[in-house]
Amino acid sequence: MSGPDRGRARTARARRGRGRLTSAVVAVLALPLAACGGPDGPELSVRDAYMPQPVSDSLAAGFLTVVNEGDRPAELTGVSSDLAASVTVHETVDGAMRPTDSVDVPADGRLTLESGATHLMFEGLTRRPMEGETVTVELRFEDADPVTVEMPVESATYTPSHQRH
Amino acid sequence: MRNKICTAAALLAAAFTLSACTSGEPAPDKPGTAVTEVTPDDKAATVLDTPFEKPDLVLTDTHGKEFDLREQTQGRPTLIYFGYTNCPDVCPLTMNNLAVAKKQLPEEQQDDLRIVFVTTDPERDTAGELGAWLKGIDTDIIGLTGDFATIQAGARTLGITIEEPVKEKDGTVVSTHGTQVVAFSPKTDQGYVLYGEDTTVDDYTADLPALIKGEKP
Numbered sequence: 352m353s354g355p356d357r358g359r360a361r362t363a364r365a366r367r368g369r370g371r372l373t374s375a376v377v378a379v380l381a382l383p384l385a386a387c388g389g390p391d392g393p394e395l396s397v398r399d400a401y402m403p404q405p406v407s408d409s410l411a412a413g414f415l416t417v418v419n420e421g422d423r424p425a426e427l428t429g430v431s432s433d434l435a436a437s438v439t440v441h442e443t444v445d446g447a448m449r450p451t452d453s454v455d456v457p458a459d460g461r462l463t464l465e466s467g468a469t470h471l472m473f474e475g476l477t478r479r480p481m482e483g484e485t486v487t488v489e490l491r492f493e494d495a496d497p498v499t500v501e502m503p504v505e506s507a508t509y510t511p512s513h514q515r516h
Numbered sequence: 517m518r519n520k521i522c523t524a525a526a527l528l529a530a531a532f533t534l535s536a537c538t539s540g541e542p543a544p545d546k547p548g549t550a551v552t553e554v555t556p557d558d559k560a561a562t563v564l565d566t567p568f569e570k571p572d573l574v575l576t577d578t579h580g581k582e583f584d585l586r587e588q589t590q591g592r593p594t595l596i597y598f599g600y601t602n603c604p605d606v607c608p609l610t611m612n613n614l615a616v617a618k619k620q621l622p623e624e625q626q627d628d629l630r631i632v633f634v635t636t637d638p639e640r641d642t643a644g645e646l647g648a649w650l651k652g653i654d655t656d657i658i659g660l661t662g663d664f665a666t667i668q669a670g671a672r673t674l675g676i677t678i679e680e681p682v683k684e685k686d687g688t689v690v691s692t693h694g695t696q697v698v699a700f701s702p703k704t705d706q707g708y709v710l711y712g713e714d715t716t717v718d719d720y721t722a723d724l725p726a727l728i729k730g731e732k733p
Contacts, residue, residue, distance in 0.1 A: 403609060406652035412604035441605075447679065447692040448603065467713050470605050507612040507653075508717040 393425035408479035413471035417462040425456040429491035436475030560719035568707035571670035575662035578647035594630040598694035600637035601649040615654035617720035637691040701730035
């Protein structure tokens with residue numbers, strides 16, 4: 352897992368014959384920061400993002416998984432995109448969708464936004480995104496830096512492979 | 517000496533990184549953290565022991581004309597779904613799945629099949645709105661709107677519960693959609709197969725040839 356980081360440390364040492372120690376120490380201090388933003392706190396990454404090509408230019412849905420490898424929970428508090436005037440997180444309960452203000456990303460856990468459950472709802476679209484395009488989405492968190500996601504637009508019937516049965 | 521410290525520092529660096537991030541790639545099946553993904557190995561279709569009667573619904577189609585569901589789909593393989601157009605997720609996915617699966621059928625069978633979308637939010641889904649929305653999916657789909665109480669009662673006869681859309685304080689409207697597609701046999705005009713909302717286009721593609729004939733998928 353830390354392959355690339357160890358590689359970087361080796362390169363730093365190899366480049367400088369003298370001051371080897373200094374660079375190694377710097378590497379010690381810098382590595383955890385560069386890799387994860389500190390040993391404490393949420394460590395967030397996003398995977399499996401996609402948007403099914405919407406039916407019209409009025410609204411669209413988006414799905415993704417936020418992975419938190421940190422030891423503290425994070426809270427998704429806001430979403431924005433170049434595609435839409437407003438993006439909200441919607442929860443689906445008993446077939447009814449309701450907007451929600453914030454959603455937790457548990458420590459050492461994940462938040463899954465998926466079809467039929469909690470999802471992103473894009474309203475007031477600036478255009479109708481078509482399959483093959485990409486939509487830029489910014490996720491904002493309490494207690495963590497924002498994460499920018501390049502969300503691919505998939506076919507209207509796309510189902511992630513892990514959801515297939 | 518310097519080398520020793522250096523090595524120790526490098527090891528420390530590696531150890532530090534390890535403790536900071538337990539893994540670089542998220543482990544998909546880390547116990548206790550992963551969302552449980554239920555992978556049912558049974559089929560998408562649920563064949564009913566006691567089929568449903570086709571609801572006696574007379575509503576308005578996307579052309580603004582009266583549409584008598586029983587009369588106008590009689591003897592036709594028919595798929596019915598209850599949803600609304602301001603639903604970005606499951607409703608368009610379900611209708612698109614049906615539309616794409618339909619296109620895999622021979623032309624003649626496509627013409628025979630009736631796919632019916634009944635709105636659960638008739639106030640917002642006028643005939644015009646429904647027509648515009650279905651145009652983005654498949655113009656052959658029959659879109660129906662009308663009185664909410666009538667639609668709700670029709671859905672109830674199929675075991676589908678829908679609630680009247682509620683306007684929240686901030687102006688957002690919360691509507692409900694059904695979770696099932698009901699397939700009606702051309703032989704009996706009864707609803708004999710149910711599909712849940714996680715049914716994929718491949719499931720429908722596999723089952724439609726049987727449904728067209730009123731056979732069990």
